[in-house]
Structures are given as C-alpha cells and as structure tokens.
Amino acid sequence: MHEKAIAILPARGGSKRIPRKNILDFHGKPAIGWPIQAAQQSSCFDRVIVTTDDAEIARVSQTLGAEVPFLRDSTLADDFTGTTDVIRDAVEKLNLPPKTLVCCIYPTALFLSGNDLARGKDQLTENVNWVLSLGEYxxxxxxxxxxxxxxxxxxxxxxxxxxxxxxxxxxAYFDAGQFYWARAETWLDKNARVWDGAASVILPPERCIDIDTPTDWRRAEHQFALLEMEKNASSHPD
Structure with missing residues (x-):
C-alpha cells in the first residue's frame, strides 16, 4: 500500500554568511534546485513543498516544480527559529493527517540523492520516530x-x-544536514527530539558537505565538479 509522503524544504531569505544562498547559482542551477530534483526523482513523494518567507525564493521554487502553498511568517524566519518549529508550522498549515510521512530536506543539500531519501523512508517504521542523514567522523x-x-x-x-x-x-557520526524523516504527528509534538528513537542513513564522506560559510560553498563547488568528472569517466571508459 502506498503511504502518502510529503517533502518540505525550509528556505528562508535572510541567510547572513552566504547571502541568498538558497537560490545562488550552483553549477548551473539555483542551489535549492538540486534537492528539489533529488526529491522529484526519488519517487518517494506525493508533493514537494517549499516553506519560505521570501517571494523570490518562492518564485524560483515554483519554476523548479515545487509547490509554495503559503508564505512563512517572518517570525519563523529569523536567526533563532529552529527547523522543527518551521516544519511544525508547515505541517499545521497543510493540515496533514497524523501518520503522513514528512521529510524535511535542507535547501542546500547539494549532494542529496533520491536513493538516500528512499532508504530513509524505508526505515521509518512503527518503532522508529526519526530517520536522519549522518556522516562518519x-x-x-x-x-x-x-x-x-x-x-x-x-x-x-x-x-x-x-x-x-x-x-x-x-x-562516531555527525548530522550530515541533508534530511529528516518523521511522521506528521512527530513533527507536531513540541517535546519530540530528533535524536530520540532515530535510525539513520550513512552518507559517504565525499557527499557530506554542510553549507554554512563561503569556504563550505567553494569546497562544495570543487567537490561537485570532481564527482561529475568521475561520473563521466565511469560512463565513458577508454
């Protein structure tokens, strides 16, 4: 039986360290376009939704095929609001049934793959509250x-x-900052913590780049180019 699943990308407009990073060009596509594409190609989701306070991000996201059914209130788009608060707000506004599978995908998860998302979805069982992406130290x-x-x-x-x-x-492992799976009822629980009752998808080190600073961005650009070269070489052997 098909379980309804929703992807939600939280993309605010006020990034300080890398201005406009969510729609900054990254290898020929707005940054948010890469995780949107991964979500679309994963075949996991009935809907791919972006929650943003920014009209330009909303327009770009819609152009890329995502839905923007509402603009997020500015009080949920400051430097201190947590991701769970933002996703909770979206789940409430969308009026999702409690058992709906909801995946929060970060808008700069530039190395996300559809297979990663599918693996995460498969692990979200009755005994698992959360599934998150991890990298190994x-x-x-x-x-x-x-x-x-x-x-x-x-x-x-x-x-x-x-x-x-x-x-x-x-x-030991660290949060790779790409995605979090949970059911709608878990996102709505203000006492729920991502590290309680969690399973994981371990990502390879070459795809564990969290984009916080300009240095991270440059490193990601170089790594993306290298991975593309390797991909092309493997598909066109001598």
Whole structure:
C-alpha cells in the first residue's frame, strides 16, 4: 500500500554568511534546485513543498516544480527559529493527517540523492520516530583534544582512550544536514527530539558537505565538479 509522503524544504531569505544562498547559482542551477530534483526523482513523494518567507525564493521554487502553498511568517524566519518549529508550522498549515510521512530536506543539500531519501523512508517504521542523514567522523572523536586556556594549552577529552589504537575505537557520526524523516504527528509534538528513537542513513564522506560559510560553498563547488568528472569517466571508459 502506498503511504502518502510529503517533502518540505525550509528556505528562508535572510541567510547572513552566504547571502541568498538558497537560490545562488550552483553549477548551473539555483542551489535549492538540486534537492528539489533529488526529491522529484526519488519517487518517494506525493508533493514537494517549499516553506519560505521570501517571494523570490518562492518564485524560483515554483519554476523548479515545487509547490509554495503559503508564505512563512517572518517570525519563523529569523536567526533563532529552529527547523522543527518551521516544519511544525508547515505541517499545521497543510493540515496533514497524523501518520503522513514528512521529510524535511535542507535547501542546500547539494549532494542529496533520491536513493538516500528512499532508504530513509524505508526505515521509518512503527518503532522508529526519526530517520536522519549522518556522516562518519574521519578520525575517532574519543581521541579528541580540548583547549584548557587562552594560551593554546590542550588536554585529552578522554584520557583513558588515548593509548588505544584507532581501529579499536567505536566509530562516531555527525548530522550530515541533508534530511529528516518523521511522521506528521512527530513533527507536531513540541517535546519530540530528533535524536530520540532515530535510525539513520550513512552518507559517504565525499557527499557530506554542510553549507554554512563561503569556504563550505567553494569546497562544495570543487567537490561537485570532481564527482561529475568521475561520473563521466565511469560512463565513458577508454
């Protein structure tokens, strides 16, 4: 039986560190166009919706095939409003049934794939409240250091783990910042926390680039070009 699923992309207009980043050109397409395309190609969703406070972002999103059924209130588009608050607002406005599958997709998830989304959807079962995208830390965080004063002196955060071999330490993961699956009723629960009752989709390191700063953006441009070169080379072998 087909379960109704909705993709919601939260894309505010007031990005400070990279102005207009959600619709900034990225390899020939507005940035938000890449995750919209991934959502469309995944065959997971009945609707792909953008929630924004910005008329230009709304227009661009509609041109790319997404729906913008309302403009978000400016009080939910400041530097302090959390993602869950924004998605909750959209779920309420859309009047979604409690069991509807809802996937929050970040508008600068430039390396998102439809397969990732489909894998996440499959994991959202009765015993799983959330499914999120994760990346693996390149080195064991159990052997991390912390600054202990302004002179630059450091101390081991877990001294007992420092003598251990890297291969003997458990891997650790970080939020890759691409998507979160949950049912509408979970998004509406103000006490629900993404890390409670969660499953995950582990992404390869070459696709784990969170776009927060101009340096992140430049790194993403280079990485995207490299992945495209590799893709073309594999499809046209000598």
């Amino acid at each position: 390149a080195t064991p965080i159990d052997r991390a250091y912390g600054m202990i004063d302004a002179t630059g002196r450091v101390a081991a955060r877990n001294p007992e783990k420092m003598p251990m071999r890297s291969q003997d330490l458990e891997p």
